[in-house]
Amino acid sequence: MKMLKKNSSLGLMTCLVVLLICVKSSHEHSHLRRNLLSNQTDSYYAVIFDAGSSGSRVHVFRFSQNLDLLPIGEYGLEVFDKVKPGLSSYENDPKAAAKSLEPLLIKAESVVPINLHTDTPVELGATAGLRMLKGNTAERIMQSVRNMLKNESIFEYKDEWVSILSGTQEGSYFWVGLNYLLRTLGKSYQNTVATIDLGGGSVQMAFALSKENSEKAPINLDGEKYVLQKSLMGANYYLYVHSYLNYGLLASRADILKVSRNSTSPCILKGTYGYYTYGGVAYKASPSPNGSSLRKCKAIVWKTLKLNAPCKYHTCTFNGVWNGGGLDAFKNIYISSFFFDMASQVNIVDPKTSSGKAKPIQYLNAAKIACKLKDEEVKYVFPSVDSKDLPYLCMDMIYQFSLLVDGFGKFWYNDVVCLNIFSYYKKHIT
Numbered sequence: 565m566k567m568l569k570k571n572s573s574l575g576l577m578t579c580l581v582v583l584l585i586c587v588k589s590s591h592e593h594s595h596l597r598r599n600l601l602s603n604q605t606d607s608y609y610a611v612i613f614d615a616g617s618s619g620s621r622v623h624v625f626r627f628s629q630n631l632d633l634l635p636i637g638e639y640g641l642e643v644f645d646k647v648k649p650g651l652s653s654y655e656n657d658p659k660a661a662a663k664s665l666e667p668l669l670i671k672a673e674s675v676v677p678i679n680l681h682t683d684t685p686v687e688l689g690a691t692a693g694l695r696m697l698k699g700n701t702a703e704r705i706m707q708s709v710r711n712m713l714k715n716e717s718i719f720e721y722k723d724e725w726v727s728i729l730s731g732t733q734e735g736s737y738f739w740v741g742l743n744y745l746l747r748t749l750g751k752s753y754q755n756t757v758a759t760i761d762l763g764g765g766s767v768q769m770a771f772a773l774s775k776e777n778s779e780k781a782p783i784n785l786d787g788e789k790y791v792l793q794k795s796l797m798g799a800n801y802y803l804y805v806h807s808y809l810n811y812g813l814l815a816s817r818a819d820i821l822k823v824s825r826n827s828t829s830p831c832i833l834k835g836t837y838g839y840y841t842y843g844g845v846a847y848k849a850s851p852s853p854n855g856s857s858l859r860k861c862k863a864i865v866w867k868t869l870k871l872n873a874p875c876k877y878h879t880c881t882f883n884g885v886w887n888g889g890g891l892d893a894f895k896n897i898y899i900s901s902f903f904f905d906m907a908s909q910v911n912i913v914d915p916k917t918s919s920g921k922a923k924p925i926q927y928l929n930a931a932k933i934a935c936k937l938k939d940e941e942v943k944y945v946f947p948s949v950d951s952k953d954l955p956y957l958c959m960d961m962i963y964q965f966s967l968l969v970d971g972f973g974k975f976w977y978n979d980v981v982c983l984n985i986f987s988y989y990k991k992h993i994t
Contacts, residue, residue, distance in 0.1 A: 606628075606629070607626050607627060607628060607629075607634055608626070608627045608629075608680070608683070608684075609624060609625065609626050609627070609675075609676045609677075609680055609684040610624070610625050610627070610684060610685050610686075610687075611623070611624050611672045611676070611684060611685070611686040611687070611719060612624075612625070612686075612687055612688075612689070613665065613668065613686070613687065613688035613689070614688075614689060614691075615650060615651045615688055615689065615690035615691065615693070615694065615709075616650055616690075616691050616692075616693060616763065616764070617650050617652060617691060617692050617693030617696075617763060617764035617765040617766075617812065617814065618648065618649070618650055618693075618764045618814065619646050619647060619648040619649060619650050620646065620647050620648075620650060620651060620664065620665055620668060621644065621645070621646040621647075621668070622643075622644070622645050622646075622665075622668035622669070622671060622672050623642055623643070623644055624636065624642065624643035624644075624671075624672050624675045624676065625641070625642060625643075636675060639675070643671070643672070643675045645667070645668055645671045646668075647664055647665070647667060647668060649664075650693045651664070651665075651690060651693065651694060651705050651709070652693035652694050652696070652697055652702075652705075652843075653693075654705065655697055655701045655705070655844065658701075658704045658705045658707070658708035659708050661705045661708055661709065662705070662708035662709045662711065662712035663712070665688075665709065665712065666712070666716065669712075669713070669716065669717055672686070672719075673717070673719075676719075681718045681719055682718055682719070682720060683720060684719050684720055685719065685720045685721070685725070686713060686717065686719040686720065686721050686725065687725040687726070688709060688713070688725070688726045688727070689727060689728075689729045690702070690706070690727070690728045690729065691728075691729055691734050691763065691765070691766070692731070692734075692763055692764065692765030692766035692807075692809060692812060692815075693764070693765050694706070694728050695728060695730075695731070695765070695766070695809060696765055696809065696810065696815075696843065702728060706726055706727070706728065709726050710723050710726045713726065730788060730807070731766055731768060731788070731806075731807020731808075731809060732788045732789070732792065732805050732806075732807060734761075734766075734768055734807060735759075735761065735768030735769065735770045735805040735806065735807050736770055736792055736794070736803055736805045738759055738761050738768060738770065738900075739756075739758075739759045739770035739771070739803060739805070740794070740796060742757065742759055742898060742983070743756050743757060744797075749796050749797040749799065750796070750797035750798050750799050751799065752799075753772035753773065753774065753801055753802070756771070756772045756801070757771075757894065757896040757897065757898050757981075758770065758771035758891055758894040758896070758897045758898070759771070759897075759898050759899075759900070760897065760898070760899045760900070760903070760968075760972060761899075761900045761901050762812060762813055762899065762900070762901050762902040762903045762964070762967070763812045763813070763901055763902065764812045764813060764814035764815065764902070765809065765810065765812040765814065765815050766807050766808055766809045766810065766811060766812045766815070767807070767808045767811050767812055767967065768805065768806070768807045768808075769804075769805070769806055769808075769881070769972060770803060770804065770805045770806075771803070771804055771888065771891065771894060772801045772802060772803055772804070773791060773802045773803070773804050773888060773889060774802070775802055777802075777888075777889050778791045778793075778802035778804075780889075781804075781886070781888070782876070782877055782886050784806075784886075790804060790805070790806060790886055790888065791803065791804055791805075791888075792805060804888035804889075806881075806885055806886075806888075808882075808883070808885070811869070811967075812902070813902040813906075813960060813963065813964070814842055815842065815843075816865075816868060816959075816963050817840055817842065817847075817956055817959065817960070818840065818842040818843065818845065818847055819868045820861075820864055820865060820868050820959055820963070821840055821847035821848065821849060822847065823864050823867060823868065824848070824864075826847070826848045827848070827850075828848075828850050828851055828852045828853070829848075829849065829850065829851065829852065829861075829864075829959075830851075830852045830856055830857040830860035830861045830864070831856060831860075831861035831864060831865075831956075831958055831959035831962070832849050832850060832851040832852075832856060832955055832956070832958070832959070833851060833855065833856050833934070833935075833937060833938060833939045833942060833954070833955050833957070833958060834851045834854070834855030834856065834938045834939060835851070835855075835938045835939030835940055836849060836850065836851055836939045836955035837849075837850050837851075838850070838955070840956070849955060849956075855938065856934075856935045856936075856958040856959075857935065858931060858932055858935040858936075858958070858962065861935065861958060861959055861962050862962050862966065865959070865962050865963050865966045866966065866970065868963075869882040869883065869966060869967070869970065869971055870882055870883040870884070871970055871971070881971050881972055881973070882970070882971040887972075887973065890973050891972060891973060891974060892973075896981065897974070897980045897981065898919075898980070898981045898983045899922075899968070899980050899981070899982055899983065900982070900983040900984075902964070903964060903982055904919075904982045904983055904984045906927075906960060906961065906964060907920075907922055907926070907927070907982045908948070908982075908984070909946065909948040909949045910930040910934075910946055910948075910949070910957075910961065911930075911946075911948075912926045912927070912930065912982070913982045915948070915984075917984065918983070918984055919981050919982060919983045919984060920981070920982050921979045921980070921981055921982070922979070922980055922981075922982045923976065923977050923978065923979060923980070924965055924968040924969050924974050924975075924976050924977075924978070924980070925965075925976040925977055927961050927964045927965035927968070928961070928962070928965040928976070930961045931958060931961035931962045931965060933945065934946065934957040934958045934961055935958040935962075939954065939955060942954050942957060968980070
């Protein structure tokens with residue numbers, strides 16, 4: 565059985581954007597262009613660390629002189645490895661956080677030819693897990709990682725190449741990376757796809773707007789722009805991006821359980837008694853006397869999403885956030901990470917496929933089944949769900965349905981594409 569995991573945030577995002585799109589069509593990562601093209605060899609390598617909220621991953625890529633991806637021996641187009649937990653789990657021991665990356669570094673060094681080590685750039689991007697840490701904790705962890713890469717590796721490295729991505733960066737990189745894979749970049753904004761990436765700590769939504777609509781964008785209260793202007797593959801795009809920190813799937817469990825104030829919850833399956841730990845805090849996870857309830861749990865999820873928060877704009881998603889005009893104009897909406905993980909575990913999509921069509925109503929239908937079951941029954945109905953995640957299955961499915969329908973405004977029966985791994989030149993990148 566597979567544990568609930570986030571499949572690809574920086575996996576598609578950084579590898580295809582930082583190393584391909586931005587290198588080819590912007591100055592944002594000009595150091596990578598210089599480094600990758602500095603030697604007169606047939607191919608070049610780059611190493612990317614993805615420090616996510618649930619774990620850390622390393623990606624190694626090989627490029628041609630035209631910066632097209634090349635296979636790496638028997639690995640295909642990418643060498644990939646991962647470790648758990650994520651860096652944010654070491655908030656009290658920054659050195660241990662850095663040390664957790666050493667197996668990944670060793671893996672990368674074993675793949676890149678020794679004579680190319682000093683010319684191979686290494687970068688690390690951290691996401692929501694570190695963004696949520698308080699005080700200077702995240703920066704202390706980042707500094708320990710910088711010291712480790714500087715002292716333990718001979719890869720080409722600079723301190724500024726280790727950073728915490730903003731939510732806007734995370735969402736925009738994913739959008740660009742996916743649209744690059746789909747070969748929609750360079751075309752009109754109407755031909756691109758919208759993306760919703762559900763991570764552990766945050767959820768990002770991104771889609772392209774017309775220039776006219778982009779000029780209507782209000783000022784974001786958190787200081788980040790709602791709309792970014794990007795020149796990609798010869799086309800100009802006005803990209804709506806918003807990252808909802810603390811609205812990722814794992815973070816949502818904590819917020820939903822908070823509503824119960826350390827009492828029983830109608831979102832927990834009957835027969836479950838324990839605690840859910842997130843961000844170093846333990847929350848009581850015990851069912852109501854009659855077990856889980858779809859109706860009562862949905863009401864709590866609505867409260868958690870702050871669907872009734874004041875909206876200062878024409879239309880909002882949730883918690884008073886401007887919706888950029890909404891998703892109605894997009895025929896193709898790709899949802900990913902936990903959206904796919906859960907859908908594949910409850911038989912909405914085939915877990916072996918790279919992507920599959922789904923409807924929001926299917927998440928609700930799965931919730932209707934899960935919320936009626938007891939703890940000892942649910943594992944037989946949904947055998948692919950890991951035992952550690954089963955107690956939260958009712959709430960998880962309700963949350964994802966409500967996020968898509970009540971939060972982002974998707975119609976119950978509209979198709980979305982659940983993305984796991986997308987085929988790139990008939991091969992796969994995780």
